[in-house]
Amino acid sequence: MIKLYGYPRSRSTRVVWMLEELGTDYEFIKIELLEGAGQAEDYLKIHADGKVPAIDDDGFVLTESAAIVTYLGDKYPASKLVPEPKTQQRARYDEWCFFVLSELEQPLWTVGKHTFVFPEEKRVPGILEVAHWEFLKA
Secondary structure, X not given: OEEEEEOOOXXXXXXXXXXXXXXXXXXXXXXXXXXXXXXXXXXXXXXXOOOXXXXXXXXXXXXXXXXXXXXXXXXXXXXXXOOOOOOHHHHHHHHHHHHHHHHHHHHHXXXXXXXXXXXXXXXXXXXXXXXXXXXXXX
């Protein structure tokens, strides 16, 4: 059974969604990031950066949500949730994944950090307008 290490309202949600779409059994292990559990010695053996998500698929550990989702799609090809490797459709899939992760997610994450993640004294309100503009330009 796949173990998914994650935290609610994080990039782990992508992996939960994929696992639910696949209908495969998995165990969700909540990593209490706000309490420092990501930096616990045991968890750092799973994800060296102490972030989520991470999966353990029978001893194979993988991090990064897009990599995990693609791996799962390849592992369960009958689902047709991820295009077959070495096809033009897969190249388009990769193109859109990379675009979302590099161009769209960055300004959205900036908004998140400066709205609810960072302590108030570290937030820069003026950056929200710039991040919104950056998102629209992507």
